[in-house]
Amino acid sequence: MFTRTPYECHTRLAVDGQWHARPGDDRWARLIEGYRTMALIRQFDKKAVNLQRTGKLGTYASCLGAEALTTAAGQTLQPDDYFVPYYRDQATQYLRGVRLEQILQYWGGDERGNDFPADAPAVRDLPNCVPIGTQLTQAAGVATKAKQRHEHTAVLVTCGDGATSRGDFHETLNVAGVWQLPLIVLVNNNQWAISVPRRLQTASRTIAQKAEAAGIEGFQVDGNDLPAMLDALDYALDRARHGKGAILIEAMSYRLSDHTTADDASRYRKASDLHAAWQREPVARLRQALVEAGHWDGDQEKAWLEHCQRQVDEAIDSYLATPPAPATDMLDYLYANLPPALLAQRAQLEQRTTGGHHA
Amino acid sequence: MFTRTPYECHTRLAVDGQWHARPGDDRWARLIEGYRTMALIRQFDKKAVNLQRTGKLGTYASCLGAEALTTAAGQTLQPDDYFVPYYRDQATQYLRGVRLEQILQYWGGDERGNDFPADAPAVRDLPNCVPIGTQLTQAAGVATKAKQRHEHTAVLVTCGDGATSRGDFHETLNVAGVWQLPLIVLVNNNQWAISVPRRLQTASRTIAQKAEAAGIEGFQVDGNDLPAMLDALDYALDRARHGKGAILIEAMSYRLSDHTTADDASRYRKASDLHAAWQREPVARLRQALVEAGHWDGDQEKAWLEHCQRQVDEAIDSYLATPPAPATDMLDYLYANLPPALLAQRAQLEQRTTGGHHA
Amino acid sequence: MLSTHQQPDTAIPMNMVEAVNQALHDAMAADEDVVVLGEDIATNGGVFRATEGLKEAFGIRRVMDTPLAENLIAGLSVGMATQGLRPVAEIQFMGFIYATLEQLISHAARMRNRTRGRLSCPLVIRAPFGGGIHAPEHHSESTEALFAQIPGLRVVIPSSPARTYGLLRAAIDCPDPVLFLEPKRIYRLQRLPVARHGDPLPLDRCFTLRAGTDVSLISWGAMIHETLAAADELKNDGISAEVIDVATLNPLDRETLIATITKTGRAVIVHEAPGHGGFGGEIAATLASDALLHLRAPVERVTGYDCPMPYFALEQQCMPGTDRIVAAAKRTLEY
Amino acid sequence: MLSTHQQPDTAIPMNMVEAVNQALHDAMAADEDVVVLGEDIATNGGVFRATEGLKEAFGIRRVMDTPLAENLIAGLSVGMATQGLRPVAEIQFMGFIYATLEQLISHAARMRNRTRGRLSCPLVIRAPFGGGIHAPEHHSESTEALFAQIPGLRVVIPSSPARTYGLLRAAIDCPDPVLFLEPKRIYRLQRLPVARHGDPLPLDRCFTLRAGTDVSLISWGAMIHETLAAADELKNDGISAEVIDVATLNPLDRETLIATITKTGRAVIVHEAPGHGGFGGEIAATLASDALLHLRAPVERVTGYDCPMPYFALEQQCMPGTDRIVAAAKRTLEY
Ligand SMILES: Cc1ncc(C[n+]2csc(CCOP(=O)(O)OP(=O)(O)O)c2C)c(N)n1
Ligand SMILES: Cc1ncc(C[n+]2csc(CCOP(=O)(O)OP(=O)(O)O)c2C)c(N)n1
Ligand SMILES: [Mg+2]
């Protein structure tokens, strides 16, 4: 169905939105849904950056350029699969049922952003992971549980190209191979780890080829190409759910933003590189392809963008209107039951932060 | 000159000591020297195990079965190269100028065993490494220094098959690749990590193929075969010394002993497997080959074994006769200069352990 | 002081490592979510035989030999624990536990907190620790203080077969992550009756092993035995020592510690780890702030010297012996 | 108290991160064995710009962007240090330092000891630490106590530009491994004169920042500033506070600490890290044993709560403020 090799990048859409191979009729609905999500997340992301600039959000990691691969992840995961994200997976989290205001809460310095809704597929997903690579071994643990229980589920874990340098990456692929875990490791190879370019991160020709060390399958796919990503993840997750073992997927993308709002990428990368990368960016490319095939038009675009605007604004309003959590939360959720040793601290904290006594 | 692939094991000697390809005339002296070392170390090892059994040594890790690959390492390293060992490299350490009695001291619980002679090539080598895999990143640091100084030297680091599962292994190969370090990673694949067989350690077909993840060269060689090991290490070290980058070598061997004297391998491995492995063992194989070629005979063997006996006994006598180190050594070598904060402790320790006062 | 509601009729004699093994067997039988993982723990039954027979009894899906990677073992455990399993991981020796710290600090101990209770992390990491068995380098550490300061991570150290069984069962049942450190020097010291199905022991209480009035000897782990021996010697000299087994370093049972000092006015804290930055400091600080007026003498700390545990030829010189404990106790009385 | 033999004529105003940068420049210029490595430190000059300009001045053989792996950074540094280089590694945030612990504990801090002086390990690990800059999760930790208890590892924490410069130069010159923790909240607090080529500062002495007679305020790092502010407030109330910057947690300058308590009889120890198991415990324990008779009130510890640093919306509630320090000082006086 599609080429899967570590050395060649599976692509469906040319950079100008021309189809290498047109999808069947039954595929358009999913692509349109995917496009809608990508457009929504792009708006969300832009507004989140602005919120940070106006002091209403903390440091924020933009997902600009990652819309296709993260949306594909959300579209291909089943509700009972497991998702173990890193911090650029806003689209996937959204599709897993994490509310946009929660994503803002998280970056706004509020742990409640990790308390995903009880009725969402995300309810068992792990929270964002900031220490690079540490989510990988955890995902192997989640997959061990899935296998142990004979579930027909898959675990998807993501990380960046930088993360592949950490030992965790190797330890995870290795155990996934030897235990035949239902684990898919999806690398968002956006070419940069903050200021360090991919070529200074590793001498391997591709990241996909690192699968060889663990004796598992690995292949490369165009991460700016939603249909190609859907191919890849459908294939991989399905295999995992059927007990056929772990796969490493390298999704080729480009970090179109600064690393985070605390970063200034112009210090270390050329404007011309960034400009070239914009030519390959996923949202416009997919829109082109849909328009070209007669499945999307200017009116639909306008209406959808207006909808996105409203939806994002509502999320922002809701985020900004949420009263702060009580300071005592920092102790109350640490242990299942507050140990007696912490009672006095809790009382002090409560008194200091509410300024009064409670019954 | 010799086949180097991750998937086929380079061999020179058949298991019965027949030559696949006979060496040139100028090669025999080195092989005979190698044989002598291998025979010596085998005797040494046996006596060390006995010393442990009679309570005169602590837990000891035997190198039975590792004689060829460790001797080859010692023979191919130049004095100004660097060696970063793990704990089964008695032969290499010996050839680097570590005295046999120091090896006993180390296993006898005395740090002075790591204080290698100032005039030995080993003087800058790292000491034995017990925490599995941690020597690897250090070796990359040593290689960085060698490269930084434009030295024409190589760094050889060893580890076991079990160690390849640790993230350190991956991080080391990766940085060696990207920085083109003069680093050779030699894996003593003796098929076991204590009780865990190689197949439960990793799903990769070979360990050599793990080089692919780092974009460096990797190949497999028969670790029971001294001439094959010499080929491999001559090639690899020479390349490294000439700035041509890092190599992973998987030496196929078998741990003929228990893991250490604290272990009982009969709990987890079949007698028949061990028996089969003895058929491939390196010392007899090389003796066969030398005898066969007319370069060794029964008289030489007898004389050499007697020599070994004397040399080992002398080392043991010297080890047993060494007075214990002063207890204050535990503080005196911790910092370059004893911090004032430790003066009182040192005085207490001195008084308690010598029972008296010093001026 | 703690009364353990154990039924003596079911008590059978066990040493400490047998008590670990029995607790694992019983916990796995009682709850199929309990799984065991580590290096050499399945086929080999663990290098100390703590997991012997588990693979045979519960199969390799619940008793897993892992690849050799401690960071992996920790991460696997975190992942499993967030999804409802109760992993009990063995780290072969405490000297090899440091690679687990990132997962423990940044994830295990925080999972419940950072998800505001959505996920939890009920894992147990077991590791043998301490010196005195003539082991090679890195096999004799006591670095419990590293862990005792991690908020959200419980740190538990037993000192007898019965407490080993009761505390390990409690640790496995506990919804919080627990580091369970086993003083290997006394693994096989003596066989004592252990009630298999008694109540689990509390994870935040000291055990008062001996009541006394003149001086409080406070310790944990293997050092409890030198401490009890010191109490015996002191008794011969007419000095009544109270012996407290701290047993849980986090959370710490400050009440019992303050109560004993309120009574005796004198404290000797004993541990194998170096004094500087050791956990004895936390206890001494607690006494100095919360029981200052009751202190009749400076708090004494009898500890290892401020150096890594020496290779075994010198290790006895580094570890506190009964004589040092007795001398310190007498200093508090002569003050 | 310490007199720093600096020549005011060469002093130029710098903030703390500029002082780090200047010290690195000067150390690299003075000794070609000094190399710098870490993530984003070369081309980008470090995420806090602490290494800015080094690559341009000294080239990529001495200023190395590493692959993203902290354990690797530590191991590389150990290897280099054993062979005569003087690596100064940056860990981007203290929250990502835990992967270095195995190398630091098992190797760096022991290399000299286990080789009986044959090899040594003169590395420096620098890391920004502490809260208060509204950073994401894991970017605001203060886990200095983890490190301060590792025998053989020096732990140094500056609190002003001049001490940053002088202590970092001394750390780089030091033949022992040093963890150098930089309180990032005050990286850019103020520009103060720094004498570039003054004598390096001692690595095992407290700094007495203000002399006083009624109570001793003992702290380190960013908290020094709240502590000085508290001393000001107390002064307004007629209370004379002595302010001690501990600066080096290992080895610890017990003499100065005991001397100040001998004088004032009262101590308030202030740190951002949780109290339980925090380094304040070691200091309080020292005072309780070596200065007991001088204590006129219980030793107070003003610290973060016993939880991980909350995400930034609540972090200010967790960090000790001036008000808590003042209140604690008054409690010691009203005792
Ligand atoms: C263990 C650890 N080290 C360092 C950091 C600081 N840091 C945050 S993101 C980042 C780069 C990550 O690059 P990559 O994995 O490629 O992901 P990307 O941000 O490009 O999506 C670094 C070094 C961290 N968060 N965790
Ligand atoms: C980090 C670490 N974990 C665990 C151990 C305990 N241990 C000692 S040797 C060993 C097996 C090593 O196997 P391998 O790397 O194959 O080397 P071999 O002993 O077979 O030569 C283990 C698990 C250790 N020393 N260090
Ligand atoms: Mg990246």
Ligand SMILES: [Mg+2]
């Ligand atoms: Mg092995």
